[in-house]
Amino acid sequence: MHWTLLSRLSISTLQIVGIAVGSPLLLGLMRKIRCRIEGRVGPPIAQPLIEIRKLAKRERIRPEYSSWIFTVAPIVLVATTLILVAITPIFSTGSSWSADLFAVVFLLLIGSVSVALSALDTGTAFGGMGASRAMTVGALAEPALLVALLALSVPAGSSNITTILVRSLYNPEWLVTPERLLALAAFLIVIVAESGRLPVDNPTTHLELTMIHEAMILEYSGIDLALVKLGESMRLVFMLALFGNLFIPWGIATRPGPIYLVIGMLSTAAKVVGLGTLIATVEVGMAKLRLFRVPELMAGAFVLSVLAVVSSLVVR
Amino acid sequence: MKINLLALTSILGMAGAIAGAITTQKLRKWLSSLFGIATCVSGLVAAIEVLHSNHPMIFQSNKILVLSGYSLQLDRFGALFVASGAVVGIASMIFRLGYSGHGLASRTASFVLPLFVMTLLLVPAATNVTTFLFLWEIMAIASLLLVLVDHRKRPEVSNAGQWYGVMTHLGAASILIGFVLLAIYAKSQSFASMEATAHHLPSWVRTSSFFLLLIGFGSKAGLVPLHVWLPKAHPEAPGPVSALMSAAMVNLGLYGVVRVGLGILGGGPTWWWLTVMALGALSAMFGSLHSATSTDLKRLLAYSTTDNIGLMFLGVGAAGLFQSTGHQSLALIALVAALLHMAFHALFKGSLFLSASSLQQATGSRDLDSLGGLLSKMPVTGTIFLIGSLSIAALPPLCGFVSEWLLLQSMLHGLPSSNPSLAIAMPVGVGVLALTGGLTALTFVKAVGIGILGQARSKPANDAHEVRPTMWVGAGLLSAMCFLFGVAPFLVIPSVINSSKELIGTNVANPLVGGWQVGLLGNQGAIEPGLLAFLIVVFVAIIGGLRKLIQAPSVRRAEAWGCGRETQTSRMEYTATSFGEPVVRVFEDVLSPSHNLDASQLSESRYYVEAAHFHTSLDDAFERRLYRQAAAGLRWWGSNARRLPNGSIHRYLMFGMVALVVVLVALG
Structure with a gap:
């Protein structure tokens, strides 16, 4: 019943490979769904993978005044995301290396900070604008995120992700309590904001006045751009997988064995694809919010998460 | 014969002061700094000895x-503060050897600096009211003189000194009254006998002395609304002094509150601690908002000190709250988190203030908008500044992460108890912690991104060179410790637990796991910063290697895309003001910025603007609405009271008579 070190390492490796290959595909799928709903054919699902391969061959250019931060940032972004994927339970709880919900937030912050710093390092107005907006949205999303995670940790009495997952598998009645639903709603809003999706940021726009994320990575080219794109899509998929497992924990492998692992992989993939489809479908009918309306959305998410904590104490 | 280290610390500090006062200009800088280092080393050894034994050290x-x-x-408990102050002291004194600030080389400054360092180390050891206030006042006056050393060159310095002088003396008066109140009932001025009688005191005495002392110590710590002097005085002080003030002196305010609240008074009712938490939350939010919108690098750091002090008070308030509701082990966790944050804040804020002073010395400016591009010109100082910034933004594997995570844990585990005040205080506390965390990340992305990255924003910044090695050794010492304690927090956590137990109770079981992990016993959540550091190194190496394999590492340097413009100048870069602008807009009601647009039109047509001046400023709302109003009221009172003594001898005799009657009635 105990995980051997080898099996834990191989699960982590499997998660890394799965997310690294799967996340561009999910982006392709979301684009395809959006195009189909809008009545267009759309590019093939594997298009983001093809783009990454193409970019890897292109020339790398770096701005004249940039320092080593600019070249290191894409690596740090991808590395921290992969570390998160490796240490949190995604396919199986066997990959949990003291994975803590709050620590996840701080690790994600490393990626955001390094991209924002690289944007300022270019010395252009676009970079500064994007970094300023992204950090503001991130700062406003933080309270909602942490309080939502607090609400999710209270019933299990722990912020360890594995503990939360295992305890909620044994207590299915936790899964539909109002505090969980409120907290998860807040969490989902934050995921949308953090990954730069509509209505907070439009990932397909290149209109300078509205860009947030695209403005930051404008100067990247070649393999660096490929790394940034890959890192960003992995962040989205990682957050969706975490959300999916917290929302519906069934399916994740809680014991060693290849069959459980395959079930875990399939169920996580299904959860992520389901959530991706949901986001893509909702995005079609949505316009981007004005930048200064975003705080209201984040305040709304914060209220939801505070209500979640309060109701978790009132209901019991 | 064994030397008493406390006596040695006092003697070394005074010897340094005398050496600084009587020797020649060249010698006094070295002698006073070296004596300062010796004082700190002696204090550090004393503190470590106490932390590892069960016996207090007495002199x-x-x-x-x-x-x-x-x-x-x-x-x-005191030893922890001595140790962290001593580390900052050693770093600042090494830094001072290379620092070429003119004012700090003066005779007065060389006399006062060792005394300041000495009192920083001895205040936490004082054990009766007179000794405490004696050291406390030397510390206040010494630091005031050190703030003022550059007053001839810049007029802002004397203004800052005035604010600091007034606030520190009001604070000292408040502390004095608070202690006297306790001493009257204890019939002794030693802290031990106060502690023995504290439980039998009438509750109004306990409450009023606690709040008087909270006000007094809060003003030293820079707690909102008593913080107004801090963003003025800390930036104006010369480099090493600002580091000592912001990284070590503010901690003594925290020391005082904890020593009195949890030590001498032995805890108090819930509402005391809710007030402390509320003040902490207010300071954290207000400080982080102002540091997010500041464009002056040292002012930004000073406001961030208010922010971090707020987080420490949040933790201390939580500890008191848990203790008053009978959750001893939770109180221990919260206090450990607060004290750990205190110790780590000393490290990263010290390194930030020192490296910011290096940047200031190299460029002649501390305005973010005239720095820029310094990471490549001053690689060592730039890296030290970067590490300090990442630590304060609580990024793993640096030390800020550990203490903030532990603070979050203490609040998470405080929730399930059925007490309603905890149920409301804890989620609000987490929200405050999260918002300030996010704003701190924004602030330091701004400080690093605008300050040392990109294109140089002014000619001095373009010509800047690396500072002297002693300067970066001083600052680098602290940032190396940020990394060391972030990766291996077990080096300090046991000492912090011992030190907290001194107040919470030595028989409380230790709720924290040991070893490489930081966390709570019983699978309640843990982190492993060492593992994270290892993984970050491994993954960065692997991905960097892969990138090299896939593509030749040759990178073409080219001009950044400028929307078709021919050249990209530093004037087109994003400024610190514009970086913080979204925050100003979102929090307009709190920050209440003032805008002023002067446009003059051409005489031919009013549709053509000849010149336009746009001025925007962000005053401290508390300064404007509270202090300026109070000062105006005081002035009004003074000018009216001047009418009373009109020179008539009859009137003066009447005053004497009335006063006598009042005294007789009051005494009768």
């Missing part, structure tokens, strides 16, 4: 303060 002498006795007793 008593009746030769200095004849009536009360100069009485020092360093226990484990």
Whole structure:
């Protein structure tokens, strides 16, 4: 019943490979769904993978005044995301290396900070604008995120992700309590904001006045751009997988064995694809919010998460 | 014969002061700094000895303060503050060897600096009221003189000194009254006998002395609304002094509140601690908002000190709250988190202030908008500044992460208890912690991104060179410790637990796991910063290697895309003001910025603007609405009161008579 070190390492490796290959595909799928709903054919699902391969061959250019931060940032972004994927339970709880919900937030912050710093390092107005907006949205999303995670940790009495997952598998009645639903709603809003999706940021726009994320990575080219794109899509998929497992924990492998692992992989993939489809479908009918309306959305998410904590104490 | 280290610390500090006062200009800088280092080393050894043994260190002498006795007793709680102050002191004194600020080389400054360092180390050891206030006042006056050293060159300095002088003396008066109140009932001025009688005191005495002392110590710590002097005085002080003030002196305010609240008074009712938490939350939010919108690098750091002090008070308030509701082990966790944050804040804020002073010395400016591009010109100082910034933004594997995570844990585990005040205080506390965390990340992305990255924003910044090695050794010492304690927090956590137990109770079981992990016993959540650091190194190496394999590492340097413009100049870069602008807009009601647009039109047509001046400023709302109003009221009172003494001898006789009657009635 105990995980051997080898099996834990191989699960982590499997998660890394799965997310690294799967996340561009999910982006392709979301684009395809959006195009189909809008009545267009759309590019093939594997298009983001093809783009990454193409970019890897292109020339790398770096701005004249940039320092080593600019070249290191894409690596740090991808590395921290992969570390998160490796240490949190995604396919199986066997990959949990003291994975803590709050620590996840701080690790994600490393990626955001390094991209924002690289944007300022270019010395252009676009970079500064994007970094300023992204950090503001991130700062406003933080309270909602942490309080939502607090609400999710209270019933299990722990912020360890594995503990939360295992305890909620044994207590299915936790899964539909109002505090969980409120907290998860807040969490989902934050995921949308953090990954730069509509209505907070439009990932397909290149209109300078509205860009947030695209403005930051404008100067990247070649393999660096490929790394940034890959890192960003992995962040989205990682957050969706975490959300999916917290929302519906069934399916994740809680014991060693290849069959459980395959079930875990399939169920996580299904959860992520389901959530991706949901986001893509909702995005079609949505316009981007004005930048200064975003705080209201984040305040709304914060209220939801505070209500979640309060109701978790009132209901019991 | 064994030397008493507390006596040695006092003697070394005074010897340094004398050496600084009587020697020549060249010698006094070295002598006073070296004596300062020796003082700190002696204090550090004393503190480590106390932290590792169960016995407090005692020194008593009746030769200095004849009536009360100069009485020092360093226990484990005080030792933590001594140790962290000593580390900052050593770094600042090394830094000072290379620092070429003109004012700090003066005779007065060389006399006062070792005294300041000495009192920073001895205040936490004072064990009666006279000794405490004696050291406290030397510390206040010494630091005031050190703030003022550059007053001839810049007029802002004397203004800052005025604010600091007034606030520190109001604070000292408040502390004095608070202690006297306790001493009257204890019939003794030693802290031990106050502690023995504290439980039998009437509740109004306990409450009023607690709040008087909270006000007094809060003003030293820079707690909102008593913080107004801090963003003025800390930036104006010369580099090493600003580091000592912001990284070590503010901690003594925290020391005082905890020593009185949890030590001497032995805890109090819930509402005391809710007030402390509320003040902490207010300071954290207000400080982080102002540091997010500041464009002056050292002012930004000073506001961030208010922010971090707020987080520490949040933790201390939570500890008191848990203690008053009977959750001893939770109280221990919260206090450990607060004290750990205190110790780590000293490290990263010290390194930030020192490296910011290096940047200031190299460029002649501390305005973010005239720095820029310094990471490639001053690689060592730039890297030190970067590490400090990442630590304060709580990014793993640096030390800020550990203490903030532990603070979050203490609040998470405080929730399930059925007490309603906890149920409301904890989620609000987490929200405050999260918002300030996010704003701190924004602030330091701004400080690093605008300050040392990109294109140089002014000619001096373009011509900047690396500072002298002593300067970066001083700052680098602290940032190396940020990394060391972030990766291996087990080096400090046991000492912090011992030191917290001194106040919470030595019999409380230790709820924290040991070893490489930081966390709570019983699978309640843990982190492993060492593992994270290892993984970050491994993954960065692997991905960097892969990138090299896939593509030749040759990178073409080219001009950044400028929307078709021919050249990209530094004037087109994003400024610190514009970086913080979204925050100003979102929090407009709190920050209440003032805008002023002056446009003059051409005489031919009013549709053509000849010149336009746009001025925007962000005053401290508390300064404007509270202090300026109070000062205006005081001035009004003074000018009206001047009418009373009109020169008539009859009137003065009447005043004397009335006063006599009042005194007789009051005494009768």
